[in-house]
Amino acid sequence: MTETRIHPVTGKRLTRQVRTQVVAFGSLSASADVPGWYPEDDSDSIHSGSDLSERDEVFAKLRKAYGEHVREIRKSLRLTQVEAGNLVGGGPRAFQKYEKGVMPPSDAAVGLLEILWNDPAKIELLKGLRKSRSEVPEGGQGSLPMRKASRRGDATA
Numbered sequence: 001m002t003e004t005r006i007h008p009v010t011g012k013r014l015t016r017q018v019r020t021q022v023v024a025f026g027s028l029s030a031s032a033d034v035p036g037w038y039p040e041d042d043s044d045s046i047h048s049g050s051d052l053s054e055r056d057e058v059f060a061k062l063r064k065a066y067g068e069h070v071r072e073i074r075k076s077l078r079l080t081q082v083e084a085g086n087l088v089g090g091g092p093r094a095f096q097k098y099e100k101g102v103m104p105p106s107d108a109a110v111g112l113l114e115i116l117w118n119d120p121a122k123i124e125l126l127k128g129l130r131k132s133r134s135e136v137p138e139g140g141q142g143s144l145p146m147r148k149a150s151r152r153g154d155a156t157a
Contacts, residue, residue, distance in 0.1 A: 012039040023058045026066035026104045027114050032058040063101035071099045073117045087126055088112050
């Protein structure tokens with residue numbers, strides 16, 4: 001007979017199983033087999049600390065690997081950490097944290113990094129965009145015309 005227990009919140013019957021979970025950090029992901037108490041569907045499960053050890057190990061490896069990946073991208077673009085943080089986003093100390101695996105970049109920055117990894121020439125476009133945004137004339141408007149929303153939500157010049 002299979003050992004079961006009742007979920008304290010949902011009241012669903014749980015059985016001891018091992019399920020594969022996808023663990024992600026930045027743009028990297030890997031699978032981990034995670035034991036625990038699972039319902040028949042994919043709703044809430046219950047895990048002890050030791051149940052999560054493999055998942056935690058996979059996460060730690062992904063953090064390290066993604067930090068190395070970010071460093072590789074930055075160096076291939078011949079950027080310092082400060083330059084990369086200012087261009088990609090996150091500020092001057094961001095890449096120090098990304099490369100150590102302390103924290104992942106935002107989803108937008110991850111996407112931008114992967115674009116630059118696949119098409120390094122886009123760095124010049126990004127530099128041009130960042131430069132034009134920092135050159136704000138005295139009137140306070142950049143190179144793009146300001147638009148206001150009409151009552152129907154359409155932009156008008």
